[in-house]
Amino acid sequence: MMFASDNTGPAHPKVMEAVTRANDGYAMPYGNDALSGLAADAVRRLFEAPDAAVHLVATGTAANSLALGVMANPWDAVFCHRVAHVEEDECGAPEFFTNGAKLTLIDGADGKMTPEALARAIAHTGDKGVHGVQRGPVTITQITEVGTAYTLEEIRALTDVAKSFGLKTHLDGARFANACAALGCTPAEMTWKAGIDAVSFGGTKNGCLGVEAVVLFDPELSWEFQLRRKRAAHLWSKHRYLAAQMLAYVTDDLWLDTARAANARCAELAAALRAIPEARLLHDPAGNMIFAELPRGAHKRAMEAGAQYYLFPFQSSLEGPEDDLIRCRLVTDWSCKPEDVARVIDLWRG
Numbered sequence: 001m002m003f004a005s006d007n008t009g010p011a012h013p014k015v016m017e018a019v020t021r022a023n024d025g026y027a028m029p030y031g032n033d034a035l036s037g038l039a040a041d042a043v044r045r046l047f048e049a050p051d052a053a054v055h056l057v058a059t060g061t062a063a064n065s066l067a068l069g070v071m072a073n074p075w076d077a078v079f080c081h082r083v084a085h086v087e088e089d090e091c092g093a094p095e096f097f098t099n100g101a102k103l104t105l106i107d108g109a110d111g112k113m114t115p116e117a118l119a120r121a122i123a124h125t126g127d128k129g130v131h132g133v134q135r136g137p138v139t140i141t142q143i144t145e146v147g148t149a150y151t152l153e154e155i156r157a158l159t160d161v162a163k164s165f166g167l168k169t170h171l172d173g174a175r176f177a178n179a180c181a182a183l184g185c186t187p188a189e190m191t192w193k194a195g196i197d198a199v200s201f202g203g204t205k206n207g208c209l210g211v212e213a214v215v216l217f218d219p220e221l222s223w224e225f226q227l228r229r230k231r232a233a234h235l236w237s238k239h240r241y242l243a244a245q246m247l248a249y250v251t252d253d254l255w256l257d258t259a260r261a262a263n264a265r266c267a268e269l270a271a272a273l274r275a276i277p278e279a280r281l282l283h284d285p286a287g288n289m290i291f292a293e294l295p296r297g298a299h300k301r302a303m304e305a306g307a308q309y310y311l312f313p314f315q316s317s318l319e320g321p322e323d324d325l326i327r328c329r330l331v332t333d334w335s336c337k338p339e340d341v342a343r344v345i346d347l348w349r350g
Helices: 013-022 034-046 060-069 093-097 115-123 152-164 176-183 219-231 240-275 296-304 338-349
Strands: 053-057 076-081 102-106 134-141 169-173 198-202 212-216 289-295 310-312 325-331
Touching: 013 240, 034 053, 034 212, 034 240, 053 060, 053 219, 053 240, 060 093, 060 134, 060 169, 060 198, 060 212, 060 219, 076 115, 093 102, 102 115, 115 152, 134 152, 152 169, 169 176, 176 198, 176 240, 212 219, 240 289, 240 325, 240 338, 289 296, 296 325, 296 338
Parallel strands: 076 102, 076 134, 134 169, 169 198
Antiparallel strands: 053 212, 198 212, 289 325, 310 325
16 A cells, blocks of 8 residues: 555566666667667657657656756746745755756646746846846646646646747656646647647656656757766766666557556545545645545554555654544555555545
């Protein structure tokens, strides 16, 4: 009964098989192997973007931070939601890899910026001349850090605002596949067709060992990205093992099948929580992540029986009045079993 994170799950057997095949014999290093070319071409086809630059890294932090590094100057603002992933969970890496660009935080319900709030923030940035930070890129977390998803229309509205100020937009897609599955859209529809200039296409949380693809729809950014990746120590010498994962991930829609499985288990959890009188969903979950409140007693029964997930704040104790409502986060991955979902629901109900 593991619901702590989609990072806790195993790699998909097809990904493991691909890595094992890549381990047969020798191959040129640093992305000069045949698999790396095949993986990049496969990602371009998936995104319907034959001219895009595709570069692989091993972590989402590297993907987001290096992508923003080629989109922002050190003296720029990077516009994002107050609980965007780059703000909440990157330990200052975006600021570090942009050489000092400032994250400018924007409020909005359910973890989503509105076009009006974004426009106000951009309009009030860069109005002090040389004394203030200048306007830089926008970054959108999809799925958001509270488990909701921007619709295609909402993404387009934000990119329209950015473009009206001459700015680029990055999509942080650690859970990109879960969002595509939830919205029933193609990768192209959620990115460049909606005005996105660069995307971090996540694989680690959705069945890979550890690989993310940075897709730059402006290929002129490619060389700078490669230099920054090397300088930041994120160019793998045995790059073929990243490429093998990504190639398996995008072949025969494995990326979408795994996301659909994770989303289905999450939907089962959400439906059950809605039916428990004492429980409350804090946001309407779109993909594979739920924030909810449950009585302390329900958490205690589940966790003492082996369920694992996070309580908020992290210092929350299982000792105390059993009817106190305690916030939690629940995340499902591709391998989550229906019987585990049923078991934790029974434990919450008591």
